[in-house]
Amino acid sequence: MSQTYQTLTLETDEQGIAVLTINRADKLNALNAEVMNDLEGAIMKLRHDSAVKAVIITGAGNRAFVAGADIQELAGLNTFTGTALSERGQQIFSLIEHSAKPMVAYVNGYALGGGCELAMACHLRIASDTALFGLPEVTLGLIPGYGGTQRLTQLVGKGRALQLILTGKPVKAREALEMGLVNWVTDPSEGMATTREVLGQIVQRGPVAVAKAIEAVNAVADQPGKGYIAEAEAFGALCGTRDFKEGTDAFLKKRTPVFNGN
Ligand code: COA
DSSP, rough: OOEOSSSSSEEETTTTEEEEEEGGGGGGBBBHHHHHHHHHHHHHHHHHHOOOOEEEEESSSSSSEEEOOHHHTTOOHHHHHHHHHHHHHHHHHHHTTTTOOOEEEEEEEEEEEEHHHHHHHHSSSETTOEEEOOOOOGGGOOOOOHHHHHHHHHOOOHHHHHHHHHHHHOOEEHHHHHTSSOSSOGGGGGGGHHHHHHHHHHSEEEHHHHHHHHHHHHHHHHHTOHHHHHHHHHHHHHHTHHHHHHHHHHTTTTSOOOOOOO
16 A cells, blocks of 8 residues: 655555655654644544554654644644644544554654654654654743643653653653653664564564553553643643744744743
């Protein structure tokens, strides 16, 4: 199977391993509405395609996995549209997390903001040693809105999650490995091969057992659900602030933001 969307490519090999590549390299694969729509369509298709046993998600080019939500689009949000955007992102990434087929991120460069959140929604993360992970939303007067506050806390614990979210400072692949944010770090020349090797092992296991294992592990965090609601509400509220307008305007004009706390 080979299929091309506007903003991503999808190819499946004879082992049933599909590679979904986010393909907007000139904007470091930033997630605009079109990418999110394509991503939703592709994930739904992959979940239902009986020829597909497992999925690799990666980014086009050699600089970025995904450098975040598209800041140009974010800049126009208000409280209502901001909350809706966050809820939609949460819902799409939840399709990945709750897929019965293993979905693995091969992180080949910047995984910032929504890119880090996308990688965290995957069941496993393999990073090239050039990758950089971070949640820099506070530098825009914002917080992560696609489940990042929840999944980062689950993966690395509250202390380190707050370290990354409050400072907005990224960590290199090796540090991400030490904190449990990624599973393996590889040389970029071997990244895809290593990822295929890991998935090649998993697809030989009992598929029903693999699906049930994902379901059972997800159940650890599924019950309360309030964290996601709190995140979307906070994200929306921040979209109505002057600080958010200042943060996004400063990024787009390539200047340093001046926050006033309102
Ligand atoms: N949204 C929209 N556009 C983005 C983007 C994003 N999240 N990240 C990068 N881009 C665009 C840049 O605006 C630039 O476009 P241009 O060539 O039309 O000016 C292009 O991608 C290349 O990025 P640039 O900033 O010139 O590359 P760099 O090497 O100087 O810096 C980064 C790379 C990743 C450090 C920088 O792009 C960055 O900080 N991106 C935003 C990260 C972020 O805050 N993500 C969270 C968003 S919620």
